[in-house]
Amino acid sequence: MRLKFTPIAIHTVLLTYTAIALLPIALIIANAFKSRRAIFTDPLALPGPDSFSLRGFAKVLAVSDFELYFINSLTVTLVTLALVLLFAAMAAWALSEYAFRGRLFIGLVFAVGIMVPIRLGTVSILELMVALDLTNTLTALILVYTAQSLPLAIFILTEFIAQIPKDLKDAARCDGVSEIHIFFAIIVPLIRPAIATVAIFVMVPIWNDLWFPLILSPGEDTQTITLGVQQFIGQYVTDWNAVLASLTLAILPILALYLLLSRQLVRGLTAGAVK
Amino acid sequence: MPGVRLHNVSKSFGAEVVLKAVSLDIADGEFAVIVGPSGCGKSTLLRILAGLEAADAGDIEIGGHRVNDLAPAARHIAMVFQSYALYPHMNVYKNMAFGLKFSGLDAAEIDLRVDRAARMLQLEDLLMRKPRELSGGQRQRTAIGRAIVREPDVFLFDEPLSNLDAALRVNTRLEIARLHDTLAATMIYVTHDQIEAMTLADRIIVMNEGRVEQTGTPLELYRAPQNLFVAGFIGAPKMNFIGGDAAGGAGAETIGIRPEHLSVAPKGGDWNATVIAVEHLGSDTYVYAETETSALTMRNGPESTLKSGDKIMLEYDRAAVHRFDAGGQRIPR
Ligand SMILES: Nc1ncnc2c1ncn2[C@@H]1O[C@H](COP(=O)(O)OP(=O)(O)OP(=O)(O)O)[C@@H](O)[C@H]1O
Ligand SMILES: [Mg+2]
Numbered sequence: 001m002r003l004k005f006t007p008i009a010i011h012t013v014l015l016t017y018t019a020i021a022l023l024p025i026a027l028i029i030a031n032a033f034k035s036r037r038a039i040f041t042d043p044l045a046l047p048g049p050d051s052f053s054l055r056g057f058a059k060v061l062a063v064s065d066f067e068l069y070f071i072n073s074l075t076v077t078l079v080t081l082a083l084v085l086l087f088a089a090m091a092a093w094a095l096s097e098y099a100f101r102g103r104l105f106i107g108l109v110f111a112v113g114i115m116v117p118i119r120l121g122t123v124s125i126l127e128l129m130v131a132l133d134l135t136n137t138l139t140a141l142i143l144v145y146t147a148q149s150l151p152l153a154i155f156i157l158t159e160f161i162a163q164i165p166k167d168l169k170d171a172a173r174c175d176g177v178s179e180i181h182i183f184f185a186i187i188v189p190l191i192r193p194a195i196a197t198v199a200i201f202v203m204v205p206i207w208n209d210l211w212f213p214l215i216l217s218p219g220e221d222t223q224t225i226t227l228g229v230q231q232f233i234g235q236y237v238t239d240w241n242a243v244l245a246s247l248t249l250a251i252l253p254i255l256a257l258y259l260l261l262s263r264q265l266v267r268g269l270t271a272g273a274v275k
Numbered sequence: 276m277p278g279v280r281l282h283n284v285s286k287s288f289g290a291e292v293v294l295k296a297v298s299l300d301i302a303d304g305e306f307a308v309i310v311g312p313s314g315c316g317k318s319t320l321l322r323i324l325a326g327l328e329a330a331d332a333g334d335i336e337i338g339g340h341r342v343n344d345l346a347p348a349a350r351h352i353a354m355v356f357q358s359y360a361l362y363p364h365m366n367v368y369k370n371m372a373f374g375l376k377f378s379g380l381d382a383a384e385i386d387l388r389v390d391r392a393a394r395m396l397q398l399e400d401l402l403m404r405k406p407r408e409l410s411g412g413q414r415q416r417t418a419i420g421r422a423i424v425r426e427p428d429v430f431l432f433d434e435p436l437s438n439l440d441a442a443l444r445v446n447t448r449l450e451i452a453r454l455h456d457t458l459a460a461t462m463i464y465v466t467h468d469q470i471e472a473m474t475l476a477d478r479i480i481v482m483n484e485g486r487v488e489q490t491g492t493p494l495e496l497y498r499a500p501q502n503l504f505v506a507g508f509i510g511a512p513k514m515n516f517i518g519g520d521a522a523g524g525a526g527a528e529t530i531g532i533r534p535e536h537l538s539v540a541p542k543g544g545d546w547n548a549t550v551i552a553v554e555h556l557g558s559d560t561y562v563y564a565e566t567e568t569s570a571l572t573m574r575n576g577p578e579s580t581l582k583s584g585d586k587i588m589l590e591y592d593r594a595a596v597h598r599f600d601a602g603g604q605r606i607p608r
Contacts, residue, residue: 167360175374176348
C-alpha cells in the first residue's frame with residue numbers, strides 16, 4: 001500500500017524541522033542582545049527593556065581585530081568560491097562533452113574525492129604547507145578549500161551540463177563559435193542556477209570551518225572569524241556576550257551572499273530553447 | 276561551385292551500421308530533399324555533411340573541395356535543427372548575430388544582415404524577444420534567420436517543420452520555397468513528410484536502412500520507382516501491391532497499382548471486392564476495399580457514393596501498372 005501524505009502532514013513535518021534548525025540560531029541572535037545576567041537567568045527569553053544590552057558588540061568591535069578576521073574569512077571564502085566555480089564548471093564541461101583518453105579515470109578520482117573526507121589527510125597537508133612555506137597564509141586555506149570543494153561541485157555541474165540539449169552546442173559549432181566561447185557564452189549562462197546552488201553548498205562549510213584555520217593559519221594576521229571567536233572562550237571564563245555577538249555578526253555576510261545567490265536559482269531558464 | 280558530393284560515405288555507431296557507402300551528387304543551387312523512414316540515417320548524413328560527426332570512410336566535398344577534415348564553420352554551411360536549438364538566454368537579434376561576431380564582420384555589416392533576414396522572415400517586431408516568448412512558428416523563423424545571416428553556400432534543414440501545426444507548416448513551406456528562389460543557395464532538406472518532399476524538391480533522395488534507394492525528380496520517382504521500397508514510400512495513399520495470377524499474367528512477381536488507377540468497373544472487372552472503409556477528404560475520396568486475396572486502396576472523385584459494406588467490381592488501368600521482379604526491382608516497360 002502506498003502511504004498518502006496530506007499537505008497538512010507534510011507541512012507539519014517541514015515546519016517542525018525548520019523550527020528545530022532555526023532555534024539555535026534564533027537563540028544566538030536573541031541572546032547576543034542581552035546582558036550577561038539575562039543570558040544565564042532566562043536564556044529562552046527575548047531581549048526586553050531590562051535585559052537589552054549591546055555590551056557584547058561593543059566589546060567585540062573594541063577589543064579584538066574583528067574587522068581583520070572578517071576580511072580574512074571573506075577573502076578566503078570568495079576567492080575559493082571563484083576558483084571552485086571556474087574550475088568545476090570547466091572540468092564538468094570537459095568531462096561531459098569530450099571523449100578523451102582517461103576521462104573515466106578522472107571522473108572516478110573526483111567521485112572518490114566526494115567520499116573521502118579531506119581531513120584524513122590533515123597531517124600530510126600540514127607537512128606540504130610547511131614545505132611550501134605556506135603556513136599562516138590565507139593561500140594555504142584557499143588551496144585546501146578549493147581541493148575540498150571541487151569534487152562535489154564537479155559532480156553537480158556535470159549533471160546539469162549533461163542536460164543541455166546537444167543541438168544547442170551543435171548549432172553554435174555550425175555558427176562558428178569556438179569551444180571556449182560556447183562554454184562561456186552559452187553553457188555558463190544556462191547553468192547559472194546550478195552554479196548558484198553549488199556556490200551555496202561550497203561557501204557555507206568554508207565560512208564555518210574551524211579545523212584548517214586552526215591548523216594551517218593560526219597566526220595573528222591570518223585568523224578567520226571562527227578562529228577569532230575562540231579568544232572569548234576561555235578555559236575558566238567565557239565572555240558569552242562577546243561570543244554571541246561575534247557569532248551574530250558572522251552570520252551576516254554569509255546570509256547576504258546566500259540571498260544574493262538564491263536569486264539566481266531561477267528555474268526554467270532553458271525554456272524556449274528546444275521544443 | 277558550391278555543389279555537394281558524397282562518395283562512399285560510411286558511418287557506424289558501435290556495432291550499428293548507420294550509413295552504408297552512400298554516394299550523392301547535389302548540384303549548385305539545387306533543392307535536394309532526403310526522405311526515408313525513421314532511423315534510416317537521414318540526420319546522421321546531414322550531421323556528417325555539417326561536420327558535426329566524422330565519417331568512418333568516404334569523401335565529402337563541398338564546392339569541389341574535400342571538407343572531411345574541416346570544422347563546421349569552415350564548410351560554409353548553415354544548419355536548421357528540428358528542435359530549433361535557439362540560444363535560450365539571447366533575444367532574437369542576438370540569436371542571429373551571435374555567430375557572426377566570431378566571423379570577423381564589423382558591427383554595421385552584422386546589423387545589416389540581421390535586419391535583412393528579419394525583414395525577409397517578418398521578425399522585425401520580435402527582435403528583442405527571448406525564444407520562450409515566441410510561438411513555435413516564430414521560433415522556427417528565428418532558426419531559419421540564424422542560418423540566413425551566415426550567407427552560407429549550403430543550407431541543411433533537418434525536419435524543420437515537424438514541430439509546427441498543419442497550417443503553419445504550409446506557410447513555412449512556402450516561405451522556404453521562396454527563400455530558395457531568392458537566395459539561389461544549395462539546400463538539403465530532410466523530412467518524412469511526403470508533401471514537403473514532393474512540393475519543395477528539385478530532386479528527392481529516398482533512403483532506407485543507410486542506403487540511397489533512388490534519386491530523381493518528384494515525378495520521376497512517382498512515375499518510375501526503381502524498386503518496391505520507393506514505390507511504397509512515395510505517393511499517398513500508398514501504392515497497391517498485388518502478387519499471384521494478376522502479376523504472373525503481366526510477367527512479374529509483383530505488380531503495383533496506384534490508388535488513382537483503380538476504379539469501379541461498370542461491368543465485368545478484375546476483382547470482386549467489399550468496401551470496408553470510405554474517407555471523404557473533400558477533393559478526393561479514399562475507398563478501402565478487400566478482395567479475396569488482398570486489401571486495396573482506391574482513389575475516387577469527390578462525388579463517390581460508395582459506403583462500407585458495398586459489394587463492387589474493381590478494374591485497373593493496364594497501362595499504368597508498375598511491374599517488379601522477385602528481387603523487388605522494377606521491370607522496365
Ligand atoms: N550518437 C549516436 N550514437 C549511437 N547511435 C546513434 C547516434 N546517432 C544516431 N544513432 C543511430 O543511428 C540510426 C540513424 O539515426 P538518424 O538520427 O540518422 O535517423 P533519422 O533517419 O534521422 O531518423 P528520424 O527520421 O527518426 O529523425 C538510428 O538507429 C540511431 O539510433
Ligand atoms: Mg532525424
